[in-house]
Amino acid sequence: MGKFDLIENEKLRKQIEFIIECDKAKQVLRRTALTDCSRRENDAEHSWHLAVCAMVLFEYAPDGADLGKTVQMVTVHDLVEIYAGDTFAYDEQGNSTKQKRENEAANRLFGMLAEQGVFFRSLWNEFEQCSTPTALYARALDCLQPLLHNFVTEGYTWKGNHITAEMVLKRNEPCRRAMPEVWKIVEKIVDDSRQKGLLE
Amino acid sequence: MGKFDLIENEKLRKQIEFIIECDKAKQVLRRTALTDCSRRENDAEHSWHLAVCAMVLFEYAPDGADLGKTVQMVTVHDLVEIYAGDTFAYDEQGNSTKQKRENEAANRLFGMLAEQGVFFRSLWNEFEQCSTPTALYARALDCLQPLLHNFVTEGYTWKGNHITAEMVLKRNEPCRRAMPEVWKIVEKIVDDSRQKGLLE
Numbered sequence: 001m002g003k004f005d006l007i008e009n010e011k012l013r014k015q016i017e018f019i020i021e022c023d024k025a026k027q028v029l030r031r032t033a034l035t036d037c038s039r040r041e042n043d044a045e046h047s048w049h050l051a052v053c054a055m056v057l058f059e060y061a062p063d064g065a066d067l068g069k070t071v072q073m074v075t076v077h078d079l080v081e082i083y084a085g086d087t088f089a090y091d092e093q094g095n096s097t098k099q100k101r102e103n104e105a106a107n108r109l110f111g112m113l114a115e116q117g118v119f120f121r122s123l124w125n126e127f128e129q130c131s132t133p134t135a136l137y138a139r140a141l142d143c144l145q146p147l148l149h150n151f152v153t154e155g156y157t158w159k160g161n162h163i164t165a166e167m168v169l170k171r172n173e174p175c176r177r178a179m180p181e182v183w184k185i186v187e188k189i190v191d192d193s194r195q196k197g198l199l200e
Numbered sequence: 201m202g203k204f205d206l207i208e209n210e211k212l213r214k215q216i217e218f219i220i221e222c223d224k225a226k227q228v229l230r231r232t233a234l235t236d237c238s239r240r241e242n243d244a245e246h247s248w249h250l251a252v253c254a255m256v257l258f259e260y261a262p263d264g265a266d267l268g269k270t271v272q273m274v275t276v277h278d279l280v281e282i283y284a285g286d287t288f289a290y291d292e293q294g295n296s297t298k299q300k301r302e303n304e305a306a307n308r309l310f311g312m313l314a315e316q317g318v319f320f321r322s323l324w325n326e327f328e329q330c331s332t333p334t335a336l337y338a339r340a341l342d343c344l345q346p347l348l349h350n351f352v353t354e355g356y357t358w359k360g361n362h363i364t365a366e367m368v369l370k371r372n373e374p375c376r377r378a379m380p381e382v383w384k385i386v387e388k389i390v391d392d393s394r395q396k397g398l399l400e
Binding site for chain 2: 047
């Protein structure tokens with residue numbers, strides 16, 4: 001970096017350098033488009049939108065989920081993609097190497113932060129393992145938001161990729177477990193999309 | 201909208217419509233550029249970056265600040281700009297009408313959510329009034345992040361706008377009050393930027 005060598009406090013300098021490194025998430029493009037189809041959205045925008053979703057839909061979250069922690073979790077859940085890139089949800093080959101690529105990325109990125117990196121890493125691990133109510137809620141939102149975008153954009157990501165209704169329902173399985181009330185609308189949206197020919 | 205009329209639960213339908221409306225924040229451009237100067241950043245990206253900053257710098261936050269609430273506050277702090285637009289921090293004329301424009305925008309946007317809108321509105325009010333440790337911390341980050349971007353981008357927003365070191369220091373006043381340890385680096389960055397001619 002070098003730019004922040006004027007910060008004598010080494011810990012604070014590393015923290016500022018980490019913050020600047022995170023700026024790169026604004027350039028990691030996802031497969032999902034903005035709702036007006038003007039362009040694809042990036043990881044920073046997606047993560048922010050999940051935080052909004054977490055706040056709006058919290059009344060449907062599973063017992064034991066913590067809102068403040070969910071918002072932090074979704075904020076950092078895709079940071080590893082700065083180095084590992086975005087892996088399309090329905091790309092089998094990409095997903096077979098995803099874990100290894102993302103683990104190496106996590107080592108590199110969170111390693112910038114010394115002991116504080118352990119906190120970020122454990123929050124990301126919790127999301128990946130989906131083993132707590134908070135992580136299950138975050139994961140459900142991570143599937144729901146692109147579903148809503150695809151519904152609004154007439155299947156922007158689905159069309160041309162041979163995506164079936166069954167694949168989308170399977171992908172949204174965390175929503176069924178986390179938020180039964182919201183799952184009802186997932187089923188309706190998928191059913192409606194199949195009827196419209198947006199899904200195979 | 202109409203698109204989500206298939207959701208029979210009216211409350212949930214309004215919540216989903218609100219979530220989709222928030223997508224527009226990804227199109228509200230700020231004056232600040234990404235760190236590689238490739239383009240200007242938008243409100244969604246900026247808000248997400250503040251959430252990252254809140255998590256990384258929390259050890260320097262004022263006593264009584266709540267991290268989970270700060271992350272929620274920065275997530276929604278610029279939502280009113282969907283209708284009110286971004287007002288450049290150093291635009292005196294724009295800032296004279298900002299409050300009125302943003303209040304009207306808040307009525308319209310948060311009004312989409314019935315009683316839940318009151319929660320979002322009060323969180324935004326708390327940020328605007330800067331009357332609690334959490335709001336002061338959020339405000340300090342809201343000034344610090346563009347300062348860091350401007351430092352990295354050699355004064356992208358400053359140059360050509362006749363921005364002086366005094367203006368930037370005054371703008372970052374919440375940082376001095378909220379985070380004395382971080383304020384030291386604000387002073388260093390401003391001093392260095394003046395020496396380099398990035399600030400008048």
